[in-house]
Amino acid sequence: MSEQKRGRVIGGVGKPVPKKDAPALLTGKPVYTADIAPKDCLCVKLLHSPHAHAMIEEIDVSRAQKMPGVACILTYKDVPDVRFTQAGQTYPEFSPYDRLILDRHLRCVGDPVAIVAAETEKQALAAMKLIRVKYQVLEAILDAKQAMDNQTLIHPEENWRALVPSCGADNRRNLVAMGEDAHGDVEAELAACDIVIDQEYSTQANQQCMMETFRAFTRMDYYGRLEIVSSTQVPFHVRRIIATALDIPKSRVRVVKPRIGGGFGAKQTAVCEQYPAIVTMKTGRPAMIIYTREESMTLSSPRHAMTMHVRLGAMKDGTIRAIDLHTLSNSGAYGEHGPTTVGLSGHKSIPLYTHHMKAFRFAWHTVYTNTMSAGAYRGYGATQGLFAVESAVNELAHALNMDPAALREHNIVREGEAMPAYYGETAASCAVDRCIARAKEMIGWEKKYPARTLENGHIRAVGMALAMQGSGISNVDTGAVMIRLGDDGIYNMSIGATDMGTGCDTILAQMAAQSLECPVDNITVHGVDTDTSPYDCGSYASSTTYVTGMAVVKTCEELRKKIIRVGAQLLDCAEGEVLFEGDRVVKADASVSVTLAEIANAHMMAGYEDISACISSGSPVSPPPFMCGCAEIDLDPMTGEVNVVDYVGVVDCGTVINPNLAMRQTEGGLLQGIGMALYERPTLDHLGRTVSNSFLQYKIPARIDAPSIRVEFEPSYEPTGPFGAKSIGEIVINTPSPAIADAVYNACGVRVRHLPITSEKVLLGERE
Amino acid sequence: MNVEFMLNGRKVSALIEADDSLYTVLRALGMYSVKCGCETTNCGLCTVHMDGKAVLSCSVPAARCAGHEITTLEGMQDEAKLLGSCLAGEGAEQCGFCAPGMMMNVFALAKENPHATDDEIDAFLAGNLCRCSGYVSQRRAVKKYLSIKAGEVCV
Numbered sequence: 001m002s003e004q005k006r007g008r009v010i011g012g013v014g015k016p017v018p019k020k021d022a023p024a025l026l027t028g029k030p031v032y033t034a035d036i037a038p039k040d041c042l043c044v045k046l047l048h049s050p051h052a053h054a055m056i057e058e059i060d061v062s063r064a065q066k067m068p069g070v071a072c073i074l075t076y077k078d079v080p081d082v083r084f085t086q087a088g089q090t091y092p093e094f095s096p097y098d099r100l101i102l103d104r105h106l107r108c109v110g111d112p113v114a115i116v117a118a119e120t121e122k123q124a125l126a127a128m129k130l131i132r133v134k135y136q137v138l139e140a141i142l143d144a145k146q147a148m149d150n151q152t153l154i155h156p157e158e159n160w161r162a163l164v165p166s167c168g169a170d171n172r173r174n175l176v177a178m179g180e181d182a183h184g185d186v187e188a189e190l191a192a193c194d195i196v197i198d199q200e201y202s203t204q205a206n207q208q209c210m211m212e213t214f215r216a217f218t219r220m221d222y223y224g225r226l227e228i229v230s231s232t233q234v235p236f237h238v239r240r241i242i243a244t245a246l247d248i249p250k251s252r253v254r255v256v257k258p259r260i261g262g263g264f265g266a267k268q269t270a271v272c273e274q275y276p277a278i279v280t281m282k283t284g285r286p287a288m289i290i291y292t293r294e295e296s297m298t299l300s301s302p303r304h305a306m307t308m309h310v311r312l313g314a315m316k317d318g319t320i321r322a323i324d325l326h327t328l329s330n331s332g333a334y335g336e337h338g339p340t341t342v343g344l345s346g347h348k349s350i351p352l353y354t355h356h357m358k359a360f361r362f363a364w365h366t367v368y369t370n371t372m373s374a375g376a377y378r379g380y381g382a383t384q385g386l387f388a389v390e391s392a393v394n395e396l397a398h399a400l401n402m403d404p405a406a407l408r409e410h411n412i413v414r415e416g417e418a419m420p421a422y423y424g425e426t427a428a429s430c431a432v433d434r435c436i437a438r439a440k441e442m443i444g445w446e447k448k449y450p451a452r453t454l455e456n457g458h459i460r461a462v463g464m465a466l467a468m469q470g471s472g473i474s475n476v477d478t479g480a481v482m483i484r485l486g487d488d489g490i491y492n493m494s495i496g497a498t499d500m501g502t503g504c505d506t507i508l509a510q511m512a513a514q515s516l517e518c519p520v521d522n523i524t525v526h527g528v529d530t531d532t533s534p535y536d537c538g539s540y541a542s543s544t545t546y547v548t549g550m551a552v553v554k555t556c557e558e559l560r561k562k563i564i565r566v567g568a569q570l571l572d573c574a575e576g577e578v579l580f581e582g583d584r585v586v587k588a589d590a591s592v593s594v595t596l597a598e599i600a601n602a603h604m605m606a607g608y609e610d611i612s613a614c615i616s617s618g619s620p621v622s623p624p625p626f627m628c629g630c631a632e633i634d635l636d637p638m639t640g641e642v643n644v645v646d647y648v649g650v651v652d653c654g655t656v657i658n659p660n661l662a663m664r665q666t667e668g669g670l671l672q673g674i675g676m677a678l679y680e681r682p683t684l685d686h687l688g689r690t691v692s693n694s695f696l697q698y699k700i701p702a703r704i705d706a707p708s709i710r711v712e713f714e715p716s717y718e719p720t721g722p723f724g725a726k727s728i729g730e731i732v733i734n735t736p737s738p739a740i741a742d743a744v745y746n747a748c749g750v751r752v753r754h755l756p757i758t759s760e761k762v763l764l765g766e767r768e
Numbered sequence: 769m770n771v772e773f774m775l776n777g778r779k780v781s782a783l784i785e786a787d788d789s790l791y792t793v794l795r796a797l798g799m800y801s802v803k804c805g806c807e808t809t810n811c812g813l814c815t816v817h818m819d820g821k822a823v824l825s826c827s828v829p830a831a832r833c834a835g836h837e838i839t840t841l842e843g844m845q846d847e848a849k850l851l852g853s854c855l856a857g858e859g860a861e862q863c864g865f866c867a868p869g870m871m872m873n874v875f876a877l878a879k880e881n882p883h884a885t886d887d888e889i890d891a892f893l894a895g896n897l898c899r900c901s902g903y904v905s906q907r908r909a910v911k912k913y914l915s916i917k918a919g920e921v922c923v
Contacts, residue, residue, distance in 0.1 A: 016859065018856040018857060019856065019859060019861065021854070021864070022852065022856035022864075023849075023852065024846060025861050025863065025864025026849075026852030026853075026855055026856060026861055026867055026871070027801075027841065027845055027848045027849060027865055027869070028800070028801025028802075028840070028841035028842060028848065028868040028871075029800075029801075030800035032803075034863065035800040046843060065906070066879065084788065122785075164895070180819070202804075208899075208900050210863070210865075210899055211803070211805045211811065211813060211816050211863065211865040211866045211898070211899055211900075212803070212805070212863070212865045213805070213898065233840065259863075259864065260863060260865070261803075261863045261865030262862070262863040262865060262899055262900055279917075292807055293806040293807055293808070297855075338905070346833060364794055500863060501862040501863025501864060501865075501900050502862070503859065503862075529889070658858035658859070660858060660905075661859045663859070663905070664858070664859045664860065664862055664900070664901055664902070664905055666902075667864065667901065667902030667903075667904055667905065668899070668900045668901050668902040669902075670898070670902060671902040671903065694808045695806050695808055695810035695811060695897070700798045700897060700899060701896060701903075702894050702895070702909070703889075703890040703893050703894050703906075704890050704891060704894045705892075705894070706890070706902065706903045706904065709902055709904050729856060
């Protein structure tokens with residue numbers, strides 16, 4: 001398609017188009033949940049459990065209820081006895097139905113004990129102080145390694161339910177999931193190897209720390225239905241989850257998503273919507289909950305902490321023959337995303353080394369403990385698994401005295417190879433070899449590897465890691481878009497995908513503009529309202545560009561046919577005789593034409609068919625993006641302080657739809673990964689209380705911490721993706737932890753296998 | 769109690785309680801650009817100007833504003849559009865939730881140090897957290913904004 005047509009810039013794929021919502025966001029317009037809430041919303045506050053494991057023996061709200069401004073106080077006696085999961089996943093969810101809105105059985109510090117709704121925040125907090133609770137404190141399990149088959153049961157309840165029993169959930173064993181996937185005889189292959197790296201690694205329960213904490217408001221609409229306006233990544237799942245939790249028909253719930261102040265997976269769980277929802281159901285009043293940062297850090301949906309045991313077998317020449325990985329994942333008090341995140345720890349790490357691999361085994365257990373329930377966080381298990389496998393590969397390189405880059409080049413998956421450890425899918429598009437080559441050039445690997453000492457005694461060292469992810473969940477994720485032709489030839493596109501700052505409204509419009517041969521400004525985007533938007537599972541699992549993007553392509557194809565049909569009717573000729581040219585339909589011999597505006601305006605008169613289309617799309621495959629990350633660190637051997645001075649990321653995300661936005665995703669994800677590697681440290685005390693409950697204790701990178709971050713793309717072309725695109729959102733967080741860990745080893749010989757890589761560990765050598 | 773102050777050039781009067789923060793009062797007055805991202809003065813989202821200087825509105829008692837001039841992004845729309853176009857040109861706003869506070873601090877920087885270097889920009893804005901962008905693109909956008917402003921001064 002030509003870029004310039006009659007003076008208009010048409011199409012949008014590959015262009016750094018500014019985000020459609022940028023003018024509103026950057027002038028401070030009221031576009032987020034709390035900005036648009038009704039003025040008379042009740043303020044909803046939660047009384048949290050002070051104990052990691054307890055039973056409510058008595059709860060007395062009588063004094064609290066009499067406090068000024070109190071509209072209602074709810075306890076476990078007031079909620080439906082229907083278990084549900086907060087996980088935003090396609091039904092039937094892998095996550096077990098193990099929650100009530102309020103439960104007598106409290107399973108972690110922070111678990112809600114009561115809901116208080118009052119006219120003002122101060123009144124709600126004052127009333128909360130007068131709730132009297134008598135707890136029977138139970139033995140708590142805080143260590144995931146002690147959880148399985150422990151005599152203390154975290155979910156002994158009779159109505160606990162696993163909708164997908166094949167995932168191995170068993171509440172009688174504190175198990176959220178268990179399973180195994182294997183190919184070939186891994187024990188025989190490991191026995192035949194010259195060398196086996198056999199190590200344990202662990203990653204922590206990181207917080208997403210999106211700037212807008214969890215929040216939602218609810219009200220009854222004029223049909224007596226519950227309207228939920230929520231800062232969520234999964235509006236359609238929230239509709240189902242809340243209807244289930246409240247035990248009301250789904251037809252009585254509507255969910256609207258305004259602009260979102262960041263998600264990173266946190267908002268793929270319905271963390272807070274049920275609390276204002278039940279208040280509105282009980283009182284008929286609008287109600288709003290806004291989590292404090294402390295609540296967002298103590299009762300939310302952080303990354304699953306995982307402990308991974310890797311056995312990596314290779315020959316002396318560096319040929320990797322077998323990988324055996326066992327992952328133990330800590331799901332916390334509830335099972336949200338527990339069965340699914342753990343799978344990615346193997347399925348999105350082992351396949352990187354497919355080329356010579358003869359066998360693999362990947363086994364996993366996900367357990368309940370009396371800690372905050374984990375959830376989805378960018379990377380979703382792949383981040384954890386890649387820290388382990390990439391660290392093991394780096395350890396193998398050192399054991400064989402090989403360059404880790406050369407070891408990788410020898411073993412990496414090649415384009416066109418089938419990946420047994422990746423559900424048997426083929427790497428139809430793969431430029432990971434080019435990513436490594438370019439990352440080496442950019443960081444100056446040949447000159448800088450492994451390390452050099454500066455005049456001030458500091459050591460500069462480099463480290464490398466690879467990553468992969470998926471693009472949507474194959475055979476599950478579905479997105480639909482609806483596009484309607486309107487006055488003067490404008491297009492209104494409704495989507496169910498949720499822009500949470502990532503810019504999907506814009507990139508989907510770019511794709512539509514490309515398909516419809518018009519300027520991006522000619523596409524308006526609307527989303528999401530579960531009453532009017534076409535179905536989309538939501539924005540997670542790196543799915544929007546790939547899955548919903550393909551729905552845009554298919555919908556536009558259908559729409560073009562309809563425009564041609566009406567155009568032909570107006571030109572009084574057959575469909576086959578005319579062509580669509582973006583702003584007009586012309587007869588093939590160019591003798592006559594009719595403009596898009598004329599077609600649009602005509603079809604709003606009697607006698608013409610409606611020109612709109614709505615097609616959904618899903619994919620039988622989940623093409624992995626690939627990347628190579630290289631860290632250069634500065635290590636002070638006197639203090640053990642590590643600073644990243646330069647980070648290079650080279651990504652193969654297929655075709656880059658919007659270079660600016662893809663670049664920002666990558667830079668932001670890399671910095672989150674650097675924070676995870678070096679200092680983001682969720683900390684519990686011996687009673688299971690989260691000590692790291694603010695930005696003072698849970699330190700995320702600030703501007704002065706941010707290194708030089710340099711990103712380039714090495715595009716491949718994904719044949720099943722829209723315009724050849726794959727995903728970008730998640731993969732970008734995966735490389736910093738293993739790359740920095742190896743740079744630290746290269747600098748001082750200390751191998752940190754348990755994140756984060758603190759100065760103490762570096763200085764003292766990691767204590768096992 | 770009642771407190772009177774200048775808000776974006778207009779005299780306002782607000783009924784407050786002794787422990788109300790300026791943040792709470794500004795939101796109640798409809799200044800929705802002002803956000804809160806923490807309760808511990810770490811995130812910078814609530815940054816506004818008090819007598820032309822950047823302050824964290826979450827930790828300024830509303831009572832202390834009596835007689836002072838408070839400015840929010842609502843009161844600096846022309847500047848917001850200029851800096852906003854620099855940020856949007858980079859795609860540096862991402863979710864946008866931290867943007868108003870950060871932008872208010874950039875306006876303060878432009879006054880105090882109009883020719884700030886990269887390091888000076890990072891140091892000045894260190895208290896404005898952003899979880900989306902990775903900061904590098906925001907730094908480029910701020911530099912561009914400062915250079916446009918410097919150009920205007922020359923003209």
